[in-house]
Amino acid sequence: MRGRQQFSIRLLQYLDPQGKLDLPLPEWTSNTILLLAIYENMVLARLLDQKAIALQRTGQMGTYPSILGQEAISVCIGLAMAKHDVLVPYYRDTPAQIIRGISLAEIFMYWGGDERGGNLNTASRDLPTCVPIATQLTQAAGVAVALKIKGEDSVVVTTCGDGATSKGDFMEALNLAGVWDLPIVFVINNNRWAISVPLEQQTRAATLAQKAIAAGIEGIQVDGNDPIAVYDAIHQAIERARKDKQPTLIEALSYRLSDHTTADDASRYRDADELKAHWQEEPILRFQQFLHQQGLWNAGQEKALQQQCLQVVDTAVDEYLSVDAEPATAIIDYLHAFLPYTLEPQRVGLQGKEASALRGD
Amino acid sequence: MTSNLSANDTPKVDPLKPADSSTATREGMTKCVLVEAINLALHHEMARDPTVVILGEDVATNGGVFRATLDLKQAFGSERVLDTPLAEGLIAGLSVGMATQGLKPVAEIQFMGFMFAALEQIICHAARMRNRTRGRLTCPLVVRMPFGGGIHAPEHHSESTEALLAHIPGLRVVIPSSATRAYGLLLAAIRDPDPVIFLEPKRIYRAQTQHICDDGQALPLDTCFTLREGEDITLVSWGALISECTQVVDQLSAQGIAVELIDVATVSPIDMNTILQSVAKTGRCVIAHEAPKTGGIGGEIAAQLAEYALLDLEAPVLRVGGYDTVMPYAKKEALYLPSAADIKAAIERVLAFG
Numbered sequence: 001m002r003g004r005q006q007f008s009i010r011l012l013q014y015l016d017p018q019g020k021l022d023l024p025l026p027e028w029t030s031n032t033i034l035l036l037a038i039y040e041n042m043v044l045a046r047l048l049d050q051k052a053i054a055l056q057r058t059g060q061m062g063t064y065p066s067i068l069g070q071e072a073i074s075v076c077i078g079l080a081m082a083k084h085d086v087l088v089p090y091y092r093d094t095p096a097q098i099i100r101g102i103s104l105a106e107i108f109m110y111w112g113g114d115e116r117g118g119n120l121n122t123a124s125r126d127l128p129t130c131v132p133i134a135t136q137l138t139q140a141a142g143v144a145v146a147l148k149i150k151g152e153d154s155v156v157v158t159t160c161g162d163g164a165t166s167k168g169d170f171m172e173a174l175n176l177a178g179v180w181d182l183p184i185v186f187v188i189n190n191n192r193w194a195i196s197v198p199l200e201q202q203t204r205a206a207t208l209a210q211k212a213i214a215a216g217i218e219g220i221q222v223d224g225n226d227p228i229a230v231y232d233a234i235h236q237a238i239e240r241a242r243k244d245k246q247p248t249l250i251e252a253l254s255y256r257l258s259d260h261t262t263a264d265d266a267s268r269y270r271d272a273d274e275l276k277a278h279w280q281e282e283p284i285l286r287f288q289q290f291l292h293q294q295g296l297w298n299a300g301q302e303k304a305l306q307q308q309c310l311q312v313v314d315t316a317v318d319e320y321l322s323v324d325a326e327p328a329t330a331i332i333d334y335l336h337a338f339l340p341y342t343l344e345p346q347r348v349g350l351q352g353k354e355a356s357a358l359r360g361d
Numbered sequence: 362m363t364s365n366l367s368a369n370d371t372p373k374v375d376p377l378k379p380a381d382s383s384t385a386t387r388e389g390m391t392k393c394v395l396v397e398a399i400n401l402a403l404h405h406e407m408a409r410d411p412t413v414v415i416l417g418e419d420v421a422t423n424g425g426v427f428r429a430t431l432d433l434k435q436a437f438g439s440e441r442v443l444d445t446p447l448a449e450g451l452i453a454g455l456s457v458g459m460a461t462q463g464l465k466p467v468a469e470i471q472f473m474g475f476m477f478a479a480l481e482q483i484i485c486h487a488a489r490m491r492n493r494t495r496g497r498l499t500c501p502l503v504v505r506m507p508f509g510g511g512i513h514a515p516e517h518h519s520e521s522t523e524a525l526l527a528h529i530p531g532l533r534v535v536i537p538s539s540a541t542r543a544y545g546l547l548l549a550a551i552r553d554p555d556p557v558i559f560l561e562p563k564r565i566y567r568a569q570t571q572h573i574c575d576d577g578q579a580l581p582l583d584t585c586f587t588l589r590e591g592e593d594i595t596l597v598s599w600g601a602l603i604s605e606c607t608q609v610v611d612q613l614s615a616q617g618i619a620v621e622l623i624d625v626a627t628v629s630p631i632d633m634n635t636i637l638q639s640v641a642k643t644g645r646c647v648i649a650h651e652a653p654k655t656g657g658i659g660g661e662i663a664a665q666l667a668e669y670a671l672l673d674l675e676a677p678v679l680r681v682g683g684y685d686t687v688m689p690y691a692k693k694e695a696l697y698l699p700s701a702a703d704i705k706a707a708i709e710r711v712l713a714f715g
Binding site: 086088115116118119124128132135137138139140141143144145146147149150168169173175176330331335336337338340343 | 414440441443445446448450451453454455456457458459460461462463464466478481482485486491492493494495496497498499530531553554555583630631632633634
């Protein structure tokens with residue numbers, strides 16, 4: 001008989017908002033290269049984010065969803081995964097995608113309205129950025145089934161926002177991961193806002209992590225702005241998935257410091273004081289303070305890093321802005337492996353339309 | 362009438378009854394009804410291609426509620442034949458994920474009436490994965506769904522909504538109308554490198570027995586099948602209604618009228634060349650489908666005839682379809698379904714024109 005279950009949800013946090021230690025550091029933090037990689041990638045992610053918004057504001061890129069304030073989660077996902085693992089991302093995962101080999105220019109291309117930005121040649125098995133909410137979660141479960149059937153020791157990491165936890169797909173994926181012992185890690189970026197709807201209007205549940213209990217899988221909360229806690233939780237969950245073929249749900253508590261996207265104005269629905277308070281908890285300054293305290297970082301390194309990241313971003317912008325246009329027929333040519341003959345006349349028509357536009361007819 | 366397939370005469374077989382296990386072989390041929398042909402194709406392809414995986418509700422231990430997946434679990438194991446939790450969106454999402462990683466999922470949605478939760482995955486992801494990754498990832502999956510009326514099933518079990526799917530770029534929508542075409546087309550669907558929706562006309566699941574050679578020979582997709590040749594008029598249809606069409610062709614043949622009968626088979630993309638060539642010969646056309654008449658695939662075919670064959674036409678193109686209403690419950694479904702008489706009347710009207 002399955003009896004009633006008492007439960008509590010653990011919140012993992014090592015660093016307080018001032019970067020001070022709450023708990024003794026986990027063993028892996030002796031790897032200072034990793035600690036610095038976390039920091040450097042967060043800084044790069046923020047500069048990329050600022051540049052993306054600037055490109056949109058100046059009409060050089062389309063609508064873009066900022067990841068401001070959530071950098072720690074995605075960076076730690078990217079660094080904790082093995083190359084052969086599979087990332088099934090939502091649309092605020094650019095830092096993880098970059099760490100996994102996608103170029104910054106491809107990120108700009110995707111949000112700039114060019115399908116080649118979803119090609120992501122360098123991350124050959126990762127799924128592309130997913131815009132429909134929560135649909136990536138059942139796909140991630142499917143990827144995990146495939147890895148299991150093929151006998152690989154790879155695992156899947158998939159992400160979503162807090163709003164996605166209200167969708168059936170979320171529960172369906174979690175439930176299946178439990179029933180089928182799937183090697184998968186679900187990470188909720190709980191940034192407390194789904195466009196204009198705050199978390200309190202998504203659920204009465206005290207935590208999102210406890211939704212794992214209903215699926216019979218492991219669930220944990222982490223301070224999503226504490227990179228040590230995030231990396232620790234994700235690393236452990238990946239190891240569980242790899243070694244024990246057991247899924248984990250991680251609720252990473254963070255805050256969306258930006259608008260939902262560049263098409264949104266959060267001041268319409270969000271209190272300025274609330275936003276201000278959350279700036280005190282953001283991950284980058286917190287981690288910088290921690291590194292300073294550990295004697296791992298100084299002002300000179302900070303200056304050099306900023307310059308280096310700016311250069312990387314600027315180079316990517318140049319690449320993005322100078323990329324050759326795809327031929328018009330590309331909008332048809334990638335639909336099927338083999339073009340049905342029924343589409344031939346439309347393809348020819350498209351070529352004519354393109355030629356006409358080039359001639360300025 | 363010799364067939365048991367008219368709309369007013371529900372098939373005598375119980376579609377929920379397991380298949381007759383005495384499938385006698387004759388000269389290397391297997392005696393099959395349509396649903397058994399599907400089962401045969403699945404067995405063949407799973408044996409041939411280790412990446413083929415079956416998933417859906419009740420497909421493994423139970424062999425499917427119509428027994429389409431009978432004995433696959435016994436033959437290929439529970440790792441490749443998966444009973445999923447009861448969630449159509451999940452089934453489709455899993456299939457997308459599996460397909461992107463080199464497997465060939467053949468998913469079953471138990472009835473087309475329950476596909477709607479799966480549509481987000483099929484439309485927003487399966488149909489466009491190749492395009493949106495510029496060919497890096499592909500989605501070679503098959504979603505099988507029994508569809509159509511005529512078996513006195515409960516509400517939501519009898520609709521024909523193929524036009525909804527046919528409207529989505531990137532999807533192939535395939536509908537067999539006989540056991541042999543079910544076998545050959547399903548093999549082709551599984552081997553296709555892109556997503557295929559395979560709609561099974563459950564009214565004729567057990568209507569007619571054919572001898573099938575289980576040789577793994579696929580039939581072409583995107584191709585109409587000309588079932589009867591004739592010079593007087595072209596009759597275009599697909600799925601279960603091909604049975605009524607065949608009766609009508611026979612009846613009219615006895616009266617000296619030669620009807621060319623075309624089974625569209627792949628309703629998206631439609632092989633219009635075959636239809637246009639036929640109409641160039643006959644000058645007259647009737648399109649018959651079970652789905653509601655307005656906005657159906659018949660309208661698309663008629664529009665293309667107007668676009669490309671206007672000067673060949675000697676009479677208006679007529680459509681015979683279901684009524685533009687909610688599929689009635691069992692007691693009135695025969696009223697809803699186009700009958701042989703409806704099709705015959707439409708043909709006679711077109712022939713009388715001019």
